[in-house]
Amino acid sequence: xxxxxxxxxxxxxxxxxxxxxxxxxxxxxxxxxxxxxxxxxxxxxxxxxxxxxxxxxxxxxxxxxxxxxxxxxxxxxxxxxxxxxxxxxxxxxxxxxxxxxxxxxxxxxxxxxxxxxxxxxxxxxxxxxxxxxxxxxxxxxxxxxxxxxxxxxxxxxxxxxxxxxxxxxxxxxxxxxxxxxxxxxxxxxxxxxxxxxxxxxxxxxxxxxxxxxxxxxxxxxxxxxxxxxxxxxxxxxxxxxxxxxxxxxxxxxxxxxxxxxxxxxxxxxxxxxxxxxxxxxxxxxxxxxxxxxxxxxxxxxxxxxxxxxxxxxxxxxxxxxxxxxxxxxxxxxxxxxxxxxxxxxxxxxxxxxxxxxxxxxxxxxxxxxxxxxxxxxxxxxxxxxxxxxxxxxxxxxxxxxxxxxxxxxxxxxxxxxxxxxxxxxxxxxxxxxxxxxxxxxxxxxxxxxxxxxxxxxxxxxxxxxxxxxxxxxxxxxxxxxxxxxxxxxxxxxxxxxxxxxxxxxxxxx
Amino acid sequence: xxxxxxxxxxxxxxxxxxxxxxxxxxxxxxxxxxxxxxxxxxxxxxxxxxxxxxxxxxxxxxxxxxxxxxxxxxxxxxxxxxxxxxxxxxxxxxxxxxxxxxxxxxxxxxxxxxxxxxxxxxxxxxxxxxxxxxxxxxxxxxxxxxxxxxxxxxxxxxxxxxxxxxxxxxxxxxxxxxxxxxxxxxxxxxxxxxxxxxxxxxxxxxxxxxxxxxxxxxxxxxxxxxxxxxxxxxxxxxxxxxxxxxxxxxxxxxxxxxxxxxxxxxxxxxxxxxxxxxxxxxxxxxxxxxxxxxxxxxxxxxxxxxxxxxxxxxxxxxxxxxxxxxxxxxxxxxxxxxxxxxxxxxxxxxxxxxxxxxxxxxx
Ligand SMILES: Nc1ncnc2c1ncn2[C@@H]1O[C@H](COP(=O)(O)OP(=O)(O)OP(=O)(O)O)[C@@H](O)[C@H]1O
Ligand SMILES: [Mg+2]
Numbered sequence: 025x026x027x028x029x030x031x032x033x034x035x036x037x038x039x040x041x042x043x044x045x046x047x048x049x050x051x052x053x054x055x056x057x058x059x060x061x062x063x064x065x066x067x068x069x070x071x072x073x074x075x076x077x078x079x080x081x082x083x084x085x086x087x088x089x090x091x092x093x094x095x096x097x098x099x100x101x102x103x104x105x106x107x108x109x110x111x112x113x114x115x116x117x118x119x120x121x122x123x124x125x126x127x128x129x130x131x132x133x134x135x136x137x138x139x140x141x142x143x144x145x146x147x148x149x150x151x152x153x154x155x156x157x158x159x160x161x162x163x164x165x166x167x168x169x170x171x172x173x174x175x176x177x178x179x180x181x182x183x184x185x186x187x188x189x190x191x192x193x194x195x196x197x198x199x200x201x202x203x204x205x206x207x208x209x210x211x212x213x214x215x216x217x218x219x220x221x222x223x224x225x226x227x228x229x230x231x232x233x234x235x236x237x238x239x240x241x242x243x244x245x246x247x248x249x250x251x252x253x254x255x256x257x258x259x260x261x262x263x264x265x266x267x268x269x270x271x272x273x274x275x276x277x278x279x280x281x282x283x284x285x286x287x288x289x290x291x292x293x294x295x296x297x298x299x300x301x302x303x304x305x306x307x308x309x310x311x312x313x314x315x316x317x318x319x320x321x322x323x324x325x326x327x328x329x330x331x332x333x334x335x336x337x338x339x340x341x342x343x344x345x346x347x348x349x350x351x352x353x354x355x356x357x358x359x360x361x362x363x364x365x366x367x368x369x370x371x372x373x374x375x376x377x378x379x380x381x382x383x384x385x386x387x388x389x390x391x392x393x394x395x396x397x398x399x400x401x402x403x404x405x406x407x408x409x410x411x412x413x414x415x416x417x418x419x420x421x422x423x424x425x426x427x428x429x430x431x432x433x434x435x436x437x438x439x440x441x442x443x444x445x446x447x448x449x450x451x452x453x454x455x456x457x458x459x460x461x462x463x464x465x466x467x468x469x470x471x472x473x474x475x476x477x478x479x480x481x482x483x484x485x486x487x488x489x490x491x492x493x494x495x496x497x498x499x500x501x502x503x504x505x506x507x508x509x510x511x512x513x514x515x516x517x518x519x520x521x522x523x524x525x526x527x528x529x530x531x532x533x
Numbered sequence: 534x535x536x537x538x539x540x541x542x543x544x545x546x547x548x549x550x551x552x553x554x555x556x557x558x559x560x561x562x563x564x565x566x567x568x569x570x571x572x573x574x575x576x577x578x579x580x581x582x583x584x585x586x587x588x589x590x591x592x593x594x595x596x597x598x599x600x601x602x603x604x605x606x607x608x609x610x611x612x613x614x615x616x617x618x619x620x621x622x623x624x625x626x627x628x629x630x631x632x633x634x635x636x637x638x639x640x641x642x643x644x645x646x647x648x649x650x651x652x653x654x655x656x657x658x659x660x661x662x663x664x665x666x667x668x669x670x671x672x673x674x675x676x677x678x679x680x681x682x683x684x685x686x687x688x689x690x691x692x693x694x695x696x697x698x699x700x701x702x703x704x705x706x707x708x709x710x711x712x713x714x715x716x717x718x719x720x721x722x723x724x725x726x727x728x729x730x731x732x733x734x735x736x737x738x739x740x741x742x743x744x745x746x747x748x749x750x751x752x753x754x755x756x757x758x759x760x761x762x763x764x765x766x767x768x769x770x771x772x773x774x775x776x777x778x779x780x781x782x783x784x785x786x787x788x789x790x791x792x793x794x795x796x797x798x799x800x801x802x803x804x805x806x807x808x809x810x811x812x813x814x815x816x817x818x819x820x821x822x823x824x825x826x827x828x829x830x831x832x833x834x835x836x837x838x839x840x841x842x843x844x845x846x847x848x849x850x851x852x853x854x855x856x857x858x859x860x861x862x863x864x865x866x867x868x869x870x871x872x873x874x875x876x877x878x879x880x881x882x883x884x885x886x887x888x889x890x891x892x893x894x895x896x
Contacts, residue, residue, distance in 0.1 A: 494609060494610070495606070498609045498613040499603065499609070501613050501646070502565070502609075502612065505617050506565065506620075507558075509557065509559075509562075511558075516565035521568070521570060
């Protein structure tokens with residue numbers, strides 16, 4: 025009998041072993057995922073302060089690793105909020121460490137993305153990462169050289185420098201080496217920038233690729249959506265784990281105060297009503313709840329019908345105007361219509377759906393709709409077929425809206441939520457939640473109705489133009505042939521007839 | 534009839550045609566000049582407006598009219614095509630040039646007038662025929678398919694360069710093509726006392742070789758299948774102008790029967806035209822009863838043949854007892870025979886035995 029050994033692994037070890045689930049599947053996916061994670065951190069960092077983001081990304085080739093893969097140096101600079109110096113090592117060197125575990129809409133959620141990129145770079149090139157950051161104002165610039173101790177999930181600080189910040193620079197620079205296959209990743213990376221620009225029209229994005237080509241996506245507005253407010257968990261969205269954590273940290277020593285202060289949309293009256301409904305004494309001490317009672321509390325919270333739905337203040341949708349600006353900027357369509365749905369919830373999590381349809385212009389005609397999927401202003405580029413939006417789009421009867429797949433049509437779906445129902449940590453596609461699906465469908469129907477109006481009108485104008493064309497083509501000929509046939513010298517005047525056709529133009533015949 | 538008088542009739546007809554084309558142009562010109570969208574009214578050619586007229590013994594158009602107006606987006610293109618066709622026909626007739634339907638289709642392109650296809654341009658020519666009541670041959674537009682004639686008939690040409698020249702139609706042993714020059718010529722004299730129309734080229738040649746024209750005093754006409762309109766008109770002229778009885782020989786099947794019928798009573802397609810029929814012409818064979826009586830080698834009727842026979846049975850042109858009897862016989866014996874079937878009795882049997890017998894029978 026073989027000997028069975030047990031060991032504990034750290035979080036970084038776990039993700040190192042399972043890097044697939046974070047999107048670092050192969051050399052081309054890895055390079056895409058690394059860029060994406062860092063750009064998203066930078067966008068979050070700028071938006072937190074409502075600064076229009078300025079992000080510079082440079083990928084340069086360092087050397088050859090194998091036949092297909094190369095070693096690249098990736099550098100991402102931003103003008104964001106910066107990282108306080110004491111947090112720099114952990115923020116970039118300790119998996120599952122982050123500032124975004126709060127309940128508000130942000131791109132980052134897991135405390136994992138940036139580190140997975142650095143970790144991947146470290147295991148493929150054995151080189152440290154450099155982090156340069158300043159929180160602006162009077163603060164200095166801190167420069168760290170870090171590696172990750174995978175087994176212990178701790179940052180190893182190799183070097184630390186402090187520089188005077190004469191220009192009051194604020195922002196963060198992350199630089200490290202990684203192995204990858206840029207040539208294969210290129211189409212997706214460029215598409216990523218284009219779509220990021222579409223859904224962040226207030227951002228300047230610059231990308232210099234290993235060949236030295238510069239791609240620039242300029243902002244068209246400095247208006248930014250209001251930053252999201254932080255919120256408490258909604259009673260419908262809690263689980264046993266969360267309850268237990270709250271009980272451990274709570275300063276309140278009765279259930280009434282506990283409920284009033286830790287949950288979203290729970291006030292004095294609602295808390296009392298609930299406690300009566302759940303048959304729990306308002307004065308009961310939270311830390312005296314047994315495990316069974318906690319489980320029961322969670323079940324009762326979900327059963328109670330009188331909690332108000334979560335407030336969407338913690339969400340930061342793009343807004344119809346900005347979404348339109350973004351679509352116009354990247355697709356330059358003949359016609360665009362956008363629509364924002366009212367806030368809704370699934371399992372206690374608020375969400376807002378924004379949709380848009382663009383027709384013509386630079387929208388490619390590819391025999392099927394071009395679908396742009398976004399979640400919390402992140403483009404989703406992989407696993408399109410599994411995404412809920414695609415399922416909704418495919419199940420709609422587009423003929424009803426005069427829309428056919430051979431038309432140059434782009435469909436945009438943006439899901440905003442404190443908890444986007446991703447299927448994976450790689451943030452590639454959105455799971456099929458009935459509430460989300462319904463909202464997407466309602467939103468799409470609304471914009472589809474408007475595109476139908478547009479197409480009908482355009483058809484009408486087209487038909488009218490064609491009709492006038494027919495008259496102005498044939499009337500002069502009739503005049504010409506009848507004049508010659510009748511042996512006359514002067515052709516009759518057809519202008520008057522043509523004008524009369526125009527006058528009654530829209531009547532049709 | 535005197536020679537000179539006849540000649541004038543051809544020239545007068547030509548004049549009539551040009552004047553009616555010019556009047557059409559004038560009518561349209563005046564409407565436009567007054568600031569109206571021009572329109573034209575013409576008899577409808579839809580099937581609901583086609584009737585069989587027992588007096589005329591042919592199909593005619595009823596009273597229903599259609600109006601083509603340039604105001605209507607769906608009409609304006611055919612309207613323009615029609616005016617062009619009238620203009621083009623006028624050019625042809627005044628310049629004494631001839632043309633074919635195929636030519637018309639291509640000529641249009643020189644005037645930036647496009648026709649979708651040959652069918653579309655053919656339809657426009659038919660419209661013009663309907664409006665003016667002349668057939669396209671009068672506009673110098675002739676069919677592609679050509680049939681032939683052979684026999685002792687002297688004609689005089691009226692076409693440019695040949696005016697006054699005469700020709701005897703026995704002068705070429707293959708027969709003479711029934712083309713624009715022949716159809717526009719005057720008949721001068723003949724010794725023939727009948728016309729024999731034959732469906733197939735093989736038999737036509739055999740008849741010439743066997744001197745049928747001499748033995749039977751006949752003018753032989755090859756219809757080459759369904760007789761073109763120019764040929765039908767030509768046969769009618771032989772019948773009307775020269776008072777010659779016409780006998781038609783076709784294959785013994787519903788299609789042969791119908792070739793004879795179209796020469797006699799015309800077709801629904803030409804209901805807007807007169808002077809294409811020869812109501813007194815006779816279908817002399819091959820009848821279904823001939824198949825039985827002469828014990829001809831046969832083929833079985835196939836499905837389309839039977840279907841066609843049932844159609845013909847209901848057709849008003851076929852109401853005479855002889856036709857009805859033959860249709861019934863075909864349906865009963867379920868066989869058909871070609872003209873060549875008589876060869877089983879030797880090559881000359883058809884001329885020596887069958888022909889005289891049938892001419893006598895259908896006299
Ligand atoms: N460019 C930056 N500017 C400011 N802070 C940053 C920047 N990059 C990372 N951080 C900080 O480091 C933390 C960890 O980032 P990381 O990408 O690992 O996780 P996350 O963004 O919180 O979640 P996710 O796994 O979804 O990306 C962030 O929460 C943020 O506080
Ligand atoms: Mg992140």
